[in-house]
Amino acid sequence: MTGAHVGTIGTLCCVLGAFTLYATDLSSYRGLQFGMDPTAAATVAGTTPAGATIVHQRPAALIQEMEWQPRPRGLSDSVKEDPVKEVLLSFFNGELFRMVVTYDRYRVEGMTAEDMIEGISATYGMATRPTAEIAYHTSYAEVASVIARWEDSQYSYDLVRTGDRSSFVMVLYSKRLDALAQAAIVEAIRLETQEAPQRELDKQKKQTEEKRLSLEKARSLNKPNFRP
DSSP: OOHHHHHHHHHHHHHHHHTOSSTTOOSEETTEETTOOHHHHHHHHTSOGGGOEEEEOOSSOOEEEEEEOSOOTTOOHHHHTOOEEEEEEEEETTEEEEEEEEEOTTTSTTOOHHHHHHHHHHHHOOOBOOOOEEESSGGGTOEEEOSEEEEOSSEEEEEEEOTTSSSEEEEEEEHHHHHHHHHHHHHHHHHHHHHHHHHHHHHHHHHHHHHHHHHHHHHHHHSTTOOO
């Protein structure tokens, strides 16, 4: 292993460790606590609750997502070395249940899966290598193979590759809340698919009515002023 390679792994270890108060604590990430609401999460992330978008709102569950980029412009070079590009926060009925941490492809370029596991294990302890898949982009039904996993009875951190395999992603989640959220998402998608034909008919009907009213308005204006 080259000196530059060792230095890259060392940087990853230091950056990850700098944001973790306790090496074995999986209940929070960079101050974001599982279970916190969007307002509290936005405060920690330095953004606004208005940034949370609604993904699903039925049958009896609200699924929201909020994007966070930990490296805004204008920061010092040491902070810019942070390998995290962005974090997608997901909320189930107002509780943070999942965080998808995407690493900057240029900050982990050339690093192998073993390098990533070594760097992350320096903070979270020994990893397991389960033969499993995990929901990656839940909203799009995407899954990814788990490379390594750090977990306890309540939380799990799973390392996977991005869809184009250009970088790595850590999927962090509360086991209890994630199970509830995934069940709610499946049901929401089922209902949305079932009702799609009727929604399309309603949309066409609305468009037809809007066009009719527009023509009537134009006719009422043009007819009195018409001259052959």
